Amino acid sequence: MRFDSIEFLLFLPLVAGLYALLPRGWRWLMLLVASYAFYAFWRIDYLGLLVLSTLIDYGVSLRLEKVEHPLWRKTLMGVSWTANLGMLAYFKYGNWVVENLNGVLPPENALGLPNILLPVGISFYTFQTLSYTLDVYHRRIEPERHLGYFALYVTYFPQLVAGPIERFDRLGPQLRRSENLTWAGVGRGLQLVLFGLVLKSVVADSLAPVVDAFYADPEAYGSLDAAVALLFYAFQIYADFAGYSLVAIGSALIFGVELMNNFAAPYQAHSIAGFWQRWHISLSTWFRDYVYIPLGGNRTSRWIWARNILVVFGLSGLWHGAAWTFLVWGLGHGLLFLVERRVQPWAHRVPVVLRWLGVQAGVVLLWVWFRSPDASTAQRVFSRLLEVPEGLRLSVPPMAMGAWLGLAVWEAWAGTRRFDGLMERTSVGVRIAVYAVLVYVLIVGSPPGGAEFIYFRF
Amino acid sequence: MMRNILGRFGLVLVILLGMEGVYRWVHYAADMRLYAPAVVRFDSLVGLDGDVLYLGESSNWTTGPEDRDMRSISQMVGDALFPVVVRDFTEPATHGGHYQSLLERIPDSSGIETVVVTLNLRSFGPDWVYSRLEPQLARQFLLAELEPRLWARLRIGFGSSVLDSPERLEGLRNRMWASAVLPAPAPYPTTRAWDRNLNEVGWLDADRVRNQDSTELACHYVKSYGFGIDPARHPRIRDFDAMALWSKARGKRLVFLLLAENVRQAEALAGPEIAELMRANADFLVHRYRSRGVEVVNALEVLPPSVFIDKTWTTEHYTEAGRSALARRLTHQLQMQPQGASLP
Numbered sequence: 001m002r003f004d005s006i007e008f009l010l011f012l013p014l015v016a017g018l019y020a021l022l023p024r025g026w027r028w029l030m031l032l033v034a035s036y037a038f039y040a041f042w043r044i045d046y047l048g049l050l051v052l053s054t055l056i057d058y059g060v061s062l063r064l065e066k067v068e069h070p071l072w073r074k075t076l077m078g079v080s081w082t083a084n085l086g087m088l089a090y091f092k093y094g095n096w097v098v099e100n101l102n103g104v105l106p107p108e109n110a111l112g113l114p115n116i117l118l119p120v121g122i123s124f125y126t127f128q129t130l131s132y133t134l135d136v137y138h139r140r141i142e143p144e145r146h147l148g149y150f151a152l153y154v155t156y157f158p159q160l161v162a163g164p165i166e167r168f169d170r171l172g173p174q175l176r177r178s179e180n181l182t183w184a185g186v187g188r189g190l191q192l193v194l195f196g197l198v199l200k201s202v203v204a205d206s207l208a209p210v211v212d213a214f215y216a217d218p219e220a221y222g223s224l225d226a227a228v229a230l231l232f233y234a235f236q237i238y239a240d241f242a243g244y245s246l247v248a249i250g251s252a253l254i255f256g257v258e259l260m261n262n263f264a265a266p267y268q269a270h271s272i273a274g275f276w277q278r279w280h281i282s283l284s285t286w287f288r289d290y291v292y293i294p295l296g297g298n299r300t301s302r303w304i305w306a307r308n309i310l311v312v313f314g315l316s317g318l319w320h321g322a323a324w325t326f327l328v329w330g331l332g333h334g335l336l337f338l339v340e341r342r343v344q345p346w347a348h349r350v351p352v353v354l355r356w357l358g359v360q361a362g363v364v365l366l367w368v369w370f371r372s373p374d375a376s377t378a379q380r381v382f383s384r385l386l387e388v389p390e391g392l393r394l395s396v397p398p399m400a401m402g403a404w405l406g407l408a409v410w411e412a413w414a415g416t417r418r419f420d421g422l423m424e425r426t427s428v429g430v431r432i433a434v435y436a437v438l439v440y441v442l443i444v445g446s447p448p449g450g451a452e453f454i455y456f457r458f
Numbered sequence: 459m460m461r462n463i464l465g466r467f468g469l470v471l472v473i474l475l476g477m478e479g480v481y482r483w484v485h486y487a488a489d490m491r492l493y494a495p496a497v498v499r500f501d502s503l504v505g506l507d508g509d510v511l512y513l514g515e516s517s518n519w520t521t522g523p524e525d526r527d528m529r530s531i532s533q534m535v536g537d538a539l540f541p542v543v544v545r546d547f548t549e550p551a552t553h554g555g556h557y558q559s560l561l562e563r564i565p566d567s568s569g570i571e572t573v574v575v576t577l578n579l580r581s582f583g584p585d586w587v588y589s590r591l592e593p594q595l596a597r598q599f600l601l602a603e604l605e606p607r608l609w610a611r612l613r614i615g616f617g618s619s620v621l622d623s624p625e626r627l628e629g630l631r632n633r634m635w636a637s638a639v640l641p642a643p644a645p646y647p648t649t650r651a652w653d654r655n656l657n658e659v660g661w662l663d664a665d666r667v668r669n670q671d672s673t674e675l676a677c678h679y680v681k682s683y684g685f686g687i688d689p690a691r692h693p694r695i696r697d698f699d700a701m702a703l704w705s706k707a708r709g710k711r712l713v714f715l716l717l718a719e720n721v722r723q724a725e726a727l728a729g730p731e732i733a734e735l736m737r738a739n740a741d742f743l744v745h746r747y748r749s750r751g752v753e754v755v756n757a758l759e760v761l762p763p764s765v766f767i768d769k770t771w772t773t774e775h776y777t778e779a780g781r782s783a784l785a786r787r788l789t790h791q792l793q794m795q796p797q798g799a800s801l802p
Contacts, residue, residue, distance in 0.1 A: 006616050201615060436473045443477075443608055444485050446615030448493055448597050 001041035002453065003247040004201045004446070011038065012193070015157075016254050020181045027178040028148050031255070035157035039121070042161075046119040049087060054154045056083045057129045061136040061143035061150075073137060080133040088126045091118055096322030121161030123319055127286055129154055132168045134290055141169050149176055158251035162244050162453060164262045164282035171257070179256030188420040192250025194438050195419040199243030199407070200453065202445040206403040207236040209447070210396055215371060218380040225394040226384040232400065233371050234364045235407050238266065240454045241280070246419070264416040267363075270356035272337045275363055278416075283319070287312050310334045320370070325378060329369040336362050399445065478608045486607050493614060494598035496549045500560050504568045508545040510535070510792065511564070513557045514576040515774075517717055518548040522767045522777035532574075534785035539792060545570070551591040553581040554697035559599045561704050570710070574788065575701060577714040577747075578774060579740055579758065582694050583685045584638070584649070588631035590624040634685075641686040643734045649684040653677050661727055675770060676727035682772040683724065683736045689746070698743075702750040713753045715788055716740060717774045718761040724772075755791045757784055 001007050015034045019027055040047050060080040067073055094116045102110045132153070135141045144150040153172050159165075179185075214221055214229035221229075245262035252259045266278035276284045295308040310331060317330020336359075340347070347355065372378035414422060423431055490498050504511065512518065512532035519530040529537070536544030547560065557575050564570060580586055597614045604610035635649040646652035660668035661676050689695050698714070705712035725733035740758045747754050765780030767773070776784065 004616050006613060009616070432469070432473070436477065439473075440477050440480070443612045443615060444481060444489075446612075448614045449593065 001038050003244060003251075004197060004453075007041065012251060012254070016181065016186070019255060024178045024180075028152050028175065031157070031175075032148060032152045032155065035152065035155040035160060038157040039155065039160060042120050043117075049091075049119055049122070050125065050155055051151075053084060053087065053125065053129055054151045056080060057133050057154070058144075058147055058150050060133055062145065064133070064136050065143050077133065077137050081130070084126045084130055088122055091116055091122055093322040124163045124165055125154055125160060127165050127283075127319075131165070131286060131290060135168060141172075144168065144172055156252070156257075158248045158257075159259055162241075162248070163280075164245060164248065164260045165286055166259060166282070170260065174257045177256070181254065181256065185256050186254050189250040189252070189254035191420045191423055191435075192246045192253060192418070194250075194435065194442065196243045196246030196248075196250060198438055198442050198445075199239040199246065201243075202441055203239035203403040203407050204236045204243060204454075205447050206397070206400045206445070207232045207239070210394055210400050211236055211371070214394055215373075215377065215381070218377065218384050221384060221393050222390040223385050223387040224389045224392050226381060226387075228392065228394055228396065230364050230368065230381075230385075232404060233367055234267070235404050237367065237370070237454055238263070239403075239407055244453050250420075261418070265411055265414070267360060267411055268356075268415060270352055270359055272333060272340050272359055272362070275359060276333070276337075283316065287316055291315060306338055309337055313337065323373075324375060325369045325372050328375070328378075329366050332362075332366045332369065336366075399447075403445075474608070478606050481608045481611065486611075489611060490601060494601045496547075496552075496595070497560075497563070497598050497602040500547050501563060503545050503547055504564050504570060506545065508543045508568075508570050510539070510542060510544040510572045510574060511570045512544055512546040512548075512574045513552075513560060514546065514548050514574075514715075515552045515578065515581075516548070516550040517576060517578070517774035517776065518546060520767060520773075520775040521781075522765075522775075525778040527778045527782070529781070531781045531785045531788070534782055535574075535789050535792065538785065538789040542792075549595070551586075551589060552595060553578065553586060554694045554701070556595060556599065558697040558700045558704070559603065561701055563602070564708075566708075572711040572713065572792065573705070574713045574715055574792075575698075577698070577716045577743060577754065579716065579719055579736065579743070580682050580772065580774065582687055582692065582739065582743075583682050584631045584634035585681055587693060588627040588634070590627060592627060593624060635681065638685065640684060640735075641738070643731045643738075644684060644686075645729070645731050649681060652684050653680045656680055656728060671770065672727055675723075675772075678772045679724040679728045679732055683719070683732055683739075685735075685739070687739055687742055695746075698747065699750070702747060702752050706751060711753070712751075713755060713788070713791060714743075714747055715755045715784070716744060716758055718757045718759070718776070718780065718784060719774065720761075720763050720766045720772070721759050723763045723766070753791060755787055757787055760784075760787065 001011060011034075015031070018030050018034075022030055036047060036050075039050060057080055060076050063076050064073060067076065098111050105111070132141075136143045144153065149172065152175050153166075153168055156166075156171065156175065211229050211233045214225055218226070242263040249259045249261070260282055262281050264278040264281065266275050269275040269278050292308055292312045295311060296304055297308065298305050300308070313330045313334030314327055315330070316333075317326040317328070320326045320329075340359075368378050368381050372381060423434065426434070512535065514532065518532055521528050527534075530546065530548065532544055532546035532548070536542070536546075549556070554575075554577075561573065564573075578586075601607075601610050601614050604613065632650075635653070637648060639647055640649065640652070644652065646655060657673060657677050660670075661672035663669045663672070687695065701712060704710075719736060721733050721736055724736060737758070740756065744754045744756050761776065761780045761783060765777045765783070767775040767777055
């Protein structure tokens with residue numbers, strides 16, 4: 001089920017109503033059933049993967065608690081990793097591996113392309129369960145003995161299909177508490193749901209057609225068009241994913257569950273490191289805790305550290321999708337990060353505005369690799385950028401321009417402050433007026449047949 | 459507590475009503491032009507002077523590469539019936555569901571006395587009923603018809619509703635092909651089984667060599683016309699039945715033009731059973747609607763294969779000769795005086 005659907009607008013109050021009516025001890029069951037239903041709305045047959053992943057990690061974690069021998073513990077971790085990463089590898093990277101093998105194999109030995117449909121959210125829930133088993137393995141947390149609560153942790157519908165990727169020590173206890181609904185919680189949750197939907201359905205979906213038109217045929221456009229498309233895409237993907245995350249955070253808040261913030265004004269960052277502390281925070285911190293630090297982090301030689309950085313950013317790129325373009329995008333960020341560290345001793349002498357410009361230009365240019373379906377498209381986009389500027393050929397509807405400007409102004413003004421926090425400081429009258437305007441904008445400003453959330457593909 | 463809750467709901471209601479008013483006053487007309495252009499075009503069309511309204515899909519105006527006369531079927535009819543004014547509303551991929559909605563939009567003040575509606579046999583098949591083009595057309599009617607208007611706008615904006623999911627439609631179509639039991643004389647219980655078998659055996663040319671293009675076309679015929687019509691549940695039957703009722707209630711003359719299909723080619727490629735099934739379904743429709751007081755022009759087999767433009771796909775796109783043959787038949791029907799009615 002998509003958040004920007006009539007079904008979800010009916011589903012959320014229904015689940016909240018049932019939750020409020022049920023005794024505390026039964027709420028987990030209702031939420032679990034609702035979460036499975038939420039997922040099954042997309043495809044019921046892939047629900048089995050979710051259940052399988054849940055059962056394997058539940059079983060492994062309980063055994064890990066009892067087993068002391070390091071070899072056995074590693075074997076158990078191997079089972080979890082093989083199962084989870086095996087599923088991820090098969091469904092996400094199967095087609096890509098075969099395509100690349102076919103590129104080097106003689107045509108007569110070419111392998112048939114498996115027709116695999118990527119299960120929605122597999123990258124997110126796989127990383128969530130991996131973090132759980134790793135935390136149990138390192139004895140950072142106690143395993144959850146209640147299968148129901150553990151299953152709810154894996155499938156919790158607000159963050160099931162596109163995060164934020166939550167750690168068990170944060171989400172698990174909150175799910176167990178099954179807090180009562182409160183006016184304040186419901187109010188704050190609805191504010192975030194509303195604001196998130198505006199970001200996704202109005203801003204991102206208004207920008208999408210302009211970007212899509214450019215990427216469909218870059219040769220038909222000039223450098224000015226390329227610049228507009230690049231800037232629009234930077235805001236489209238931000239509005240799309242940050243909007244989704246806010247709906248997820250808001251939906252959970254209605255049930256008294258605080259999910260982690262996934263974005264904090266990333267386009268205000270004036271360093272690459274800063275950008276990654278503000279963009280998709282739940283994934284960045286996952287890679288930091290479960291890849292970067294185990295590899296040695298920065299407590300190693302300069303070369304090993306640089307390798308660690310590139311490994312983390314490369315993996316982060318590949319996490320997004322099975323394509324060389326994602327790898328280039330990830331490694332590009334890794335290289336920028338290394339360069340930034342190299343010039344750090346004298347970088348502070350450069351005015352902040354120039355640093356910000358340099359960093360954001362790098363980020364926006366790297367989005368080209370992220371958005372392009374293949375390397376050839378990316379090269380064609382870059383070649384457009386180098387042309388002598390002519391008039392704008394792209395058709396930019398006023399709505400798209402308004403959406404872009406609106407988000408830019410909002411980012412500049414609000415910074416890292418969240419919408420619900422800002423609303424708290426205003427009078428009731430202002431709040432009601434803002435909500436009414438946002439609801440109206442959401443309804444009237446959503447283009448028909450809105451695009452799917454970009455991160456659903458990952 | 460209860461007063462507090464009621465007060466909040468009351469406030470929300472007042473705000474929503476205010477929004478509905480603002481939307482109707484400020485944005486609705488612009489949204490209709492943007493997102494429901496076909497309906498807007500229809501509304502302006504029926505506001506014009508006219509005696510006959512022709513509702514059809516791309517069969518009306520598609521022309522062949524060799525055509526010299528590029529007139530559509532409705533234009534040919536209009537010219538033949540001069541001075542009767544024939545207006546046409548042609549929109550690709552439309553079907554009975556849309557026509558029925560459009561008829562309801564004809565105001566009492568309209569001068570239109572006769573409505574011609576194309577009865578496209580293929581539009582009764584799952585491939586068209588669950589077409590991926592359906593959401594785009596359905597959205598137009600949703601915005602035009604659903605009240606309150608703000609709710610209609612929300613429905614079309616939030617694109618993943620059941621109505622708007624092409625994947626879901628594709629799934630429903632595949633399920634129909636796989637599970638709907640075909641009536642006699644179909645040689646297989648389901649369309650899927652028939653299609654698979656035909657594909658496995660293949661279409662063999664004179665040298666007994668499999669011809670892939672012909673095999674694929676034969677399969678298209680089976681998937682396009684291999685269906686039964688359950689009058690109790692078929693959505694198109696519901697639509698055409700409603701049109702018949704509309705005609706009676708409004709006292710308008712209604713003519714269904716059962717479009718020509720390439721039955722001969724279907725028979726040659728996919729076997730006599732498919733042709734028999736096409737005839738049986740067409741006969742069913744003709745009898746059903748004649749018995750309901752609708753005039754039906756049965757043109758199912760009146761055209762030779764040479765006038766069908768598309769050679770690798772099943773369509774009702776005709777060359778100049780095909781269009782003019784259909785126009786002649788329709789003109790003849792319209793010139794006949796129905797009970798108590800007359801063309802001006």
